[in-house]
Amino acid sequence: MIEIRKVQTSDGHRIDLFLESSESRVIDAKHLMLFPALIDPHVHFRVPGGEHKETWETGAMAAIAGGVTTVFDMPNNTPSCITKERLADKRALVEQQLKRVDIPLRHYFYLGADRNHLKEIPRTEQEIVGLKIYMGSSTGDLLMNDREALEEAFRIAAESDVIVAVHAEDEELIQIRKKEFAGQTDPKYHSFIRSNLAAAKAVELAIHLAEKYGARLYVVHTSTREELDLIRRAKNKGLPVFAEAAPHHLFLDDEAYQEMGTKALVNPPLRSSKDTEALWEAIEDETIDTIGTDHAPHTLAEKMKPFGAAPSGFPSIELYFPLLLDAYHKKKLSLEQIVSLTHTRPQEIFRLPINDDVVLVDLEKVKTIDNEHLKTKAKWSPYAGWTLKGWPRYTIANGKLFDLEKL
Ligand code: NCD
Ligand code: ZN
Numbered sequence: 001m002i003e004i005r006k007v008q009t010s011d012g013h014r015i016d017l018f019l020e021s022s023e024s025r026v027i028d029a030k031h032l033m034l035f036p037a038l039i040d041p042h043v044h045f046r047v048p049g050g051e052h053k054e055t056w057e058t059g060a061m062a063a064i065a066g067g068v069t070t071v072f073d074m075p076n077n078t079p080s081c082i083t084k085e086r087l088a089d090k091r092a093l094v095e096q097q098l099k100r101v102d103i104p105l106r107h108y109f110y111l112g113a114d115r116n117h118l119k120e121i122p123r124t125e126q127e128i129v130g131l132k133i134y135m136g137s138s139t140g141d142l143l144m145n146d147r148e149a150l151e152e153a154f155r156i157a158a159e160s161d162v163i164v165a166v167h168a169e170d171e172e173l174i175q176i177r178k179k180e181f182a183g184q185t186d187p188k189y190h191s192f193i194r195s196n197l198a199a200a201k202a203v204e205l206a207i208h209l210a211e212k213y214g215a216r217l218y219v220v221h222t223s224t225r226e227e228l229d230l231i232r233r234a235k236n237k238g239l240p241v242f243a244e245a246a247p248h249h250l251f252l253d254d255e256a257y258q259e260m261g262t263k264a265l266v267n268p269p270l271r272s273s274k275d276t277e278a279l280w281e282a283i284e285d286e287t288i289d290t291i292g293t294d295h296a297p298h299t300l301a302e303k304m305k306p307f308g309a310a311p312s313g314f315p316s317i318e319l320y321f322p323l324l325l326d327a328y329h330k331k332k333l334s335l336e337q338i339v340s341l342t343h344t345r346p347q348e349i350f351r352l353p354i355n356d357d358v359v360l361v362d363l364e365k366v367k368t369i370d371n372e373h374l375k376t377k378a379k380w381s382p383y384a385g386w387t388l389k390g391w392p393r394y395t396i397a398n399g400k401l402f403d404l405e406k407l
Contacts, residue, residue: 002401003027007034007360010335019356021399029360032393035339037069037357039346040317041129042220042244042292044139045071047093049078054297054377056097059317060105062295062375064402066318067359067392069105070352072129072292075112076140082114084123104398106355110165112142115149118156125160129350130218135202136169136194138267139296139311145171150209158215163350165218168202168227169194169268187307188257191269199268200226207234207241218349221246221294223268225278232287242349243287245279246294247320250327252382260382262310263303266296269312283333289345291324293317297378315376319369319383325361325390360394367391375407 004017007029017034044050045059063071073094075081081090087109098105108129111120121131133153134142144150157164177193203219207230210217222228222243234241248266253273256264264270282288296313303310324338346352368387371380395402 002396002399004029004034004360006030007032009034010339017358019358019396019399021401023399023401025401027360027394031362031364032360033363035067035359035361036343037359037395037397038067038321038342039070039352040068040293040295041072041290041346041350042074042246043071043295043317044074044076044297044313045094046297047077047097048090053299054315056094056105057101058375058377059295060098060101060103061407062315062318063105064103064395064397065375065392065404065407067321067361067395068317069357069395069397070108071105071317072108072110072350075110075132076134076138076142078140080112080114080140080142081109082112082117082142083120087111087124087127104400106398108350113144113153114142115144115146118149118152121153121156121162122160125162128162130163130165131157132165132167134167135206136167136171136174136198136267138167139313143171150205154209154213154215158213163216163218164206164210165220166202166206167221167267168199168206168219170198170201173198173201185307186257187262187265187310188254190265190307191254191271194267194269196224196226196271196275199224200230203227203230207231207239210241211239216240216242218242218244220244220292221249221268222279222282222288223249223271224275228278228282228287232282232285235287242289243282244290244292245283245288246292247316247323248294248314248382250276250279251323256382262305262307263382265303265310265312266294266314267312280332283337283341288341289349291320291341293320295376297376299378300380303380314382315374315378316381316383318375319381321359322388322391323383325363326388329389355398357398358396359392361390362393363390365389365391365393
C-alpha cells in the first residue's frame with residue numbers, strides 16, 4: 001500500500017490517498033498537489049529501427065520523469081508498423097525493454113496506413129489505439145496521399161470503429177513549394193515549404209472523408225489558425241472530430257530558427273506568433289482536446305546536418321508537464337484545463353480503461369532545464385536553458401512509486 005498523506009487536490013481540498021501496491025510507503029505530501037498521471041497520445045519511441053535515437057528503456061524513463069504513465073506510439077518505424085505481424089513483433093520488443101528497466105508504462109500502438117495493407121485494419125482493430133495516416137511525408141516512409149486509398153481507409157476504419165489519426169499536410173502542395181525553394185540553405189524556409197495552406201487543405205479533406213464515411217477523426221499536432229477554424233466548424237456540426245496540439249507549437253514559434261537553426265525543424269513546422277495565439281484561443285474554447293508531445297527524438301548530430309539533410313522532430317515528453325505548469329503560473333491556462341488536456345480528454349476520446357496512476361507535483365519548485373539531466377537518449381531539448389516553475393515530484397504507475405529526484 002502507498003499512503004499519500006494530506007495531498008492537495010487541484011480543486012482546493014486536502015486528502016489522504018491509499019493506492020494498492022506491493023510496496024509499503026508513506027509520503028508526506030503536504031507541499032504537493034495531486035494530478036491524474038498524464039496520457040501522451042503521440043510519441044515516437046523509435047523501436048524498431050531507430051534505437052540510436054530512443055528505446056523504450058530511455059523513453060519510458062523520460063515518460064515517468066514527466067509524470068506520464070500511458071503513451072501511444074506511432075508506426076513510422078523501420079520497418080513501418082503496417083501489419084498485424086509487425087505489430088506483434090514490435091509489442092514483443094517493447095515489452096522486453098520495459099521489463100529490463102522494470103517500468104510498468106502503459107502503452108498502445110497505432111497501425112500505420114498503407115495503401116496495399118488496408119485489410120490490416122479489421123485484422124488488428126482489437127489491438128490498436130487508432131489508424132495513423134500520413135497525408136504528407138515526414139520521418140519514415142509512411143505516406144498515403146492518393147484519394148482512392150484515403151477514401152478506402154476512412155471507409156474501413158469507420159466500419160471497424162477505429163479512430164483515424166491524421167498527420168494533415170498536403171503532399172502535393174509541399175512538393176510544389178519544395179521545388180520553388182530548392183537550393184535554399186536557411187532552415188526558416190521549412191515553414192514556407194510546409195505552408196498553412198498545406199495543413200488546411202489536408203484537414204479539410206480529412207474532415208470531409210470522416211463525415212462521408214462516419215469515421216471518428218483525430219487531427220494530430222494542429223498548428224495553424226486555419227486548421228482550428230475548420231475543426232471548430234466540424235465540432236459545431238456535431239461531428240466526432242478531435243484536435244491535438246503539440247507543446248512546441250504552443251511554446252515556440254518561427255523566431256526559433258534564428259537561435260536554433262536546423263534544430264528547429266519539425267513537421268508541421270514552427271509557425272508565426274499569430275498561429276501560436278490561435279492555438280491558445282483554441283485551448284480556451286476547447287477546440288483543442290488534447291496535448292500530444294509528438295516526442296520525436298533525433299540525435300544532435302543528425303539535427304545539426306545542413307537544411308535538407310537534417311531530420312524533423314523534437315524530444316519533449318519529460319518537459320511538457322512542467323511547461324504547462326509554468327504556463328499555469330503565467331495565467332495562460334488553469335489546472336482544470338491541464339487535467340482535461342493531458343488526461344480526461346485523451347481517456348474519453350480513445351476509450352481507455354480507468355486506472356489509479358497519479359503524479360504528485362511541487363507547484364512551487366523552480367528549475368532550469370539542462371540537457372545533461374534529460375532521460376531521453378537524444379539528450380537535448382529545444383527548451384534547454386528555460387527556467388520553469390512547477391515540477392512533478394513523484395509518479396505512481398500501476399502501483400509502482402517513482403521518486404523523481406532519485407530517478
Ligand atoms: C516525427 C518523427 O521524427 O518521427 N517528426 C516530426 O517532425 N514530427 C514524424 C511526425 O510525426 O511527423
Ligand atoms: Zn506527424
